[in-house]
Amino acid sequence: MAGTEFSIRDLLLNTIEPPRNDWQLEEVLELYALPFNDLLYRAHQILRAWHDPNRVQVCTLLSIKTGACPEDCAYCPQSGHYDTDIEPERLLSLEEVEQTAAAARAGGASRFCMGAAWRNPTDRHLDHVVEMIRVVREAGLETCMTLGMLTQAQAQRLRTAGLDYYNHNLDTSPEFYGSIITTRTYQDRLDTLEHVREAGIRVCCGGIIGMGESREDRAGLLQQLACLPRHPESVPINMLIRIKGTPLYDAEKLDPFEFVRTLAVARIMMPKSFVRLSAGRDDMNEQTQALCFFAGANSVFYGDTLLTAGNPAPEKDRLLFSRLGIEADRLTASRAPGQA
Ligand code: SAM
Numbered sequence: 445m446a447g448t449e450f451s452i453r454d455l456l457l458n459t460i461e462p463p464r465n466d467w468q469l470e471e472v473l474e475l476y477a478l479p480f481n482d483l484l485y486r487a488h489q490i491l492r493a494w495h496d497p498n499r500v501q502v503c504t505l506l507s508i509k510t511g512a513c514p515e516d517c518a519y520c521p522q523s524g525h526y527d528t529d530i531e532p533e534r535l536l537s538l539e540e541v542e543q544t545a546a547a548a549r550a551g552g553a554s555r556f557c558m559g560a561a562w563r564n565p566t567d568r569h570l571d572h573v574v575e576m577i578r579v580v581r582e583a584g585l586e587t588c589m590t591l592g593m594l595t596q597a598q599a600q601r602l603r604t605a606g607l608d609y610y611n612h613n614l615d616t617s618p619e620f621y622g623s624i625i626t627t628r629t630y631q632d633r634l635d636t637l638e639h640v641r642e643a644g645i646r647v648c649c650g651g652i653i654g655m656g657e658s659r660e661d662r663a664g665l666l667q668q669l670a671c672l673p674r675h676p677e678s679v680p681i682n683m684l685i686r687i688k689g690t691p692l693y694d695a696e697k698l699d700p701f702e703f704v705r706t707l708a709v710a711r712i713m714m715p716k717s718f719v720r721l722s723a724g725r726d727d728m729n730e731q732t733q734a735l736c737f738f739a740g741a742n743s744v745f746y747g748d749t750l751l752t753a754g755n756p757a758p759e760k761d762r763l764l765f766s767r768l769g770i771e772a773d774r775l776t777a778s779r780a781p782g783q784a
């Protein structure tokens with residue numbers, strides 16, 4: 445960054461509140477209710493104070509075990525409770541993971557996130573998973589996993605294997621949660637997040653917007669995330685992908701401005717975190733995505749498939765970044781302010 449920009453950043457840091465973990469719901473709702481321009485201006489100042497506003501961190505996903513999940517998450521194509529078009533697959537081989545990671549690295553991803561449709565991994569699953577962490581690290585990528593609930597000992601084992609991040613979402617507010625998932629509780633999720641933190645793994649935790657929840661529920665989700673003892677280093681904000689066969693297939697489409705507002709409020713509440721514009725980009729026009737970046741999103745999933753659903757083609761993303769003067773930075777994540 446040029447010297448003058450540094451001093452603007454210093455100025456902003458002096459006028460901007462330090463991160464807080466004591467957000468009240470009313471305060472969050474007041475942010476949401478600001479005129480759109482005021483909200484985006486405030487969020488964008490915070491983005492500039494803590495991050496390079498023209499850099500986006502990119503993370504590539506791979507489903508290492510697909511479908512037939514015992515959980516009943518109403519949004520999820522991989523739940524065994526619903527009749528969706530997903531063909532269940534066994535745990536991928538080490539070679540398959542190695543090849544996909546090498547391709548992701550060559551394509552410019554900085555982080556490789558492996559997801560499994562499990563309620564929780566068994567210790568035998570972890571025997572395979574620790575090998576996967578090894579090969580992905582050897583490919584020169586940061587590692588992230590999302591495998592469902594973890595015990596303290598399992599989290600520790602993943603940390604010892606070198607896992608950098610664990611993704612485990614709260615998904616929505618505690619109040620709305622029961623209408624989306626009945627097979628595990630909100631407290632189960634908070635417990636796993638605590639185990640991950642305790643083990644010294646960085647936390648990736650966010651949720652889904654557009655499931656028919658109220659604005660109060662969206663605010664409640666952000667309040668939960670921002671009131672964790674430490675803010676998650678990564679906060680994925682997913683726009684619901686309405687998948688045929690799931691109970692939420694018919695959910696009413698959310699106003700894209702409300703989604704942009706959610707990213708802006710997340711940026712204000714968790715200033716140092718990487719806020720990820722996550723699932724749902726394939727259905728979003730470029731103008732909405734550009735507003736999301738202005739509002740504070742500085743991370744995306746990159747690659748034409750998420751776990752099972754579609755994501756914009758890499759060429760399309762590269763073109764978008766170039767039109768916006770955004771650099772997709774494979775190193776940004778490891779230099780994040782405040783990170784170990
Ligand atoms: N099974 C593990 C678990 O749920 O903890 C990990 C994989 S799960 C698919 C990871 C996350 O993907 C979910 O927590 C949810 O936030 C997101 N997700 C799943 N289906 C989605 C959809 N249709 N639209 C948007 N996000 C979705």
Ligand code: DTB
Pocket residue numbers: 505521522557559590611613650651680681682685722723749750751752753754
């Ligand atoms: C997250 O918050 N979003 C990603 C990742 N974490 C694992 C997953 C999105 C899944 C979208 C539906 C699918 O691809 O099956």
Ligand code: SF4
Pocket residue numbers: 513514515516517520521522523524560561562563592
């Ligand atoms: Fe299973 Fe995860 Fe999908 Fe829930 S979100 S059904 S736990 S794969």
